[in-house]
Amino acid sequence: xxxxxxxxKRFGNLHVLKGVxxxxxxxxxxxxxxxxxxxxxxxLRCLNLLEEPDEGEVWVxxxxxxxxxxxxxxxxxxxxxxxxxxxxxPHKTALxxxxxxxxxxxxxxxxxxxxxxxxxxxxxxxxxxxxxYPDQLSGxxxxxxxxxxxxxxxxxxxxxxxxxxxxxxxxxxxxxxxxKKLAKEGMTMVVVTHEMGFAREVGDRVLFMDEGFIxxxxxxxxxxxxxxxxxxxSFLSKIL
Amino acid sequence: xxxxxxxxxxxxxxxxxxxxxxxxxxxIAVTIGLVIGTFVGMARTSKNKIVYGIAxxxxxxxxxxxxxxxxxxxxxxxxxxxGFPIPVWIAAITSLGVNSGAYVAEIVxxxxxxxxRGQVEAARSLGMTHRxxxxxxxxxxAFKRIIPPLGNExxxxxxxxSLVAVISLEExxxxxxxxxxxxxxxxxxxxxxxxxxxxxxxxxxxxxxxxERRLKTE
Numbered sequence: 001x002x003x004x005x006x007x008x009k010r011f012g013n014l015h016v017l018k019g020v021x022x023x024x025x026x027x028x029x030x031x032x033x034x035x036x037x038x039x040x041x042x043x044l045r046c047l048n049l050l051e052e053p054d055e056g057e058v059w060v061x062x063x064x065x066x067x068x069x070x071x072x073x074x075x076x077x078x079x080x081x082x083x084x085x086x087x088x089x090p091h092k093t094a095l096x097x098x099x100x101x102x103x104x105x106x107x108x109x110x111x112x113x114x115x116x117x118x119x120x121x122x123x124x125x126x127x128x129x130x131x132x133y134p135d136q137l138s139g140x141x142x143x144x145x146x147x148x149x150x151x152x153x154x155x156x157x158x159x160x161x162x163x164x165x166x167x168x169x170x171x172x173x174x175x176x177x178x179x180k181k182l183a184k185e186g187m188t189m190v191v192v193t194h195e196m197g198f199a200r201e202v203g204d205r206v207l208f209m210d211e212g213f214i215x216x217x218x219x220x221x222x223x224x225x226x227x228x229x230x231x232x233x234s235f236l237s238k239i240l
Numbered sequence: 241x242x243x244x245x246x247x248x249x250x251x252x253x254x255x256x257x258x259x260x261x262x263x264x265x266x267x268i269a270v271t272i273g274l275v276i277g278t279f280v281g282m283a284r285t286s287k288n289k290i291v292y293g294i295a296x297x298x299x300x301x302x303x304x305x306x307x308x309x310x311x312x313x314x315x316x317x318x319x320x321x322x323g324f325p326i327p328v329w330i331a332a333i334t335s336l337g338v339n340s341g342a343y344v345a346e347i348v349x350x351x352x353x354x355x356x357r358g359q360v361e362a363a364r365s366l367g368m369t370h371r372x373x374x375x376x377x378x379x380x381x382a383f384k385r386i387i388p389p390l391g392n393e394x395x396x397x398x399x400x401x402s403l404v405a406v407i408s409l410e411e412x413x414x415x416x417x418x419x420x421x422x423x424x425x426x427x428x429x430x431x432x433x434x435x436x437x438x439x440x441x442x443x444x445x446x447x448x449x450x451x452e453r454r455l456k457t458e
Binding site for chain 2: 048050073074076077079080081083085087088089090091100101104105106146149150153
């Protein structure tokens with residue numbers, strides 16, 4: 001579903017990604033972990049070209065997306081993204097947040113979009129919040145609406161950029177539950193997170209990144225119990 | 241020293257007539273300014289260097305030269321180029337509107353830039369184009385935020401519109417001048433003119449404060 005070859009990204013003099021390659025299968029749940037500044041968020045943001053890679057190739061669903069002439073908007077329609085700070089549209093209700101892109105981008109009619117939005121609100125357990133504005137929602141509720149908003153485009157892949165890092169501890173569970181549900185339904189997911197429990201439970205594969213490289217990758221069971229690289233060992237010893 | 245209240249009272253119908261012209265003139269000018277300012281403001285946030293450059297030259301020229309000079313350029317300068325005279329109303333609306341556009345552009349630019357980057361990223365990650373992102377996400381939020389400075393711009397324009405008296409457009413200031421030349425009572429007349437401007441500007445600032453509160457509670 002996603003293939004990345006020799007990805008490089010620099011911000012000025014800062015070399016953030018130093019040649020990252022990987023492949024994500026359809027239906028696979030890949031969890032990316034690593035210390036802050038390791039490049040994991042940048043790697044994720046390169047997948048839907050929120051960051052333009054300086055070198056290397058990004059392939060999504062058989063199309064190389066970082067090529068001149070590729071309609072990046074078309075690519076992004078198929079790649080949902082969930083952000084650390086939710087980024088809900090504050091001037092729109094939960095329902096409008098979810099239906100806006102399907103109506104304006106996909107060209108669905110309003111009824112159709114709303115029917116599907118209610119289905120998604122059911123899925124994230126927030127049907128009763130449809131008419132509510134984001135500032136009246138808790139952090140966990142905001143993030144669940146944000147997930148529903150991304151799903152409304154019927155994406156083939158979902159990217160999660162530290163989706164629980166800005167949440168109060170008691171709200172992390174409700175968001176992870178929604179993500180687990182998605183994983184079990186077979187959604188292809190790439191998740192940058194510090195939630196090792198989530199990685200262990202639903203991750204098919206864990207990538208450990210440090211200093212712009214993927215240092216080590218393995219199944220969660222292997223990587224957490226038997227890390228090979230000293231840096232992985234050091235990182236895991238600090239957080240587990 | 242005597243103070244001729246009767247003169248003020250007798251001049252009032254004519255002055256009010258002028259005040260009404262001032263209100264119309266300002267409203268039209270700021271409306272034109274809003275249209276120009278929205279596009280130029282967006283252009284000032286553009287990554288395209290040519291678009292940004294043209295917008296910047298416009299904003300710098302208007303903000304860096306006196307409005308009075310701009311009014312003369314339009315009313316007297318343009319006819320020389322065009323080969324036909326421009327009606328005074330058109331000249332006044334054009335020069336004030338184009339002037340207002342530059343100031344509104346800077347307000348709009350600041351409004352756009354005040355919106356969190358995450359809003360653009362969320363919209364773009366859903367497949368929205370730059371134009372859709374501006375229209376449905378950024379501008380609605382930006383305009384809500386810039387209502388107070390836009391109100392100030394309206395007030396500033398209402399006062400600056402007195403300058404078109406020099407091209408004999410009969411708005412409030414010009415009406416005052418006309419009465420003054422007949423009565424030779426500048427203190428009473430210009431005091432009355434000043435109070436009328438004050439009433440208008442205070443009314444507008446109240447309306448803006450009200451609108452601001454309404455939008456906040458929404």
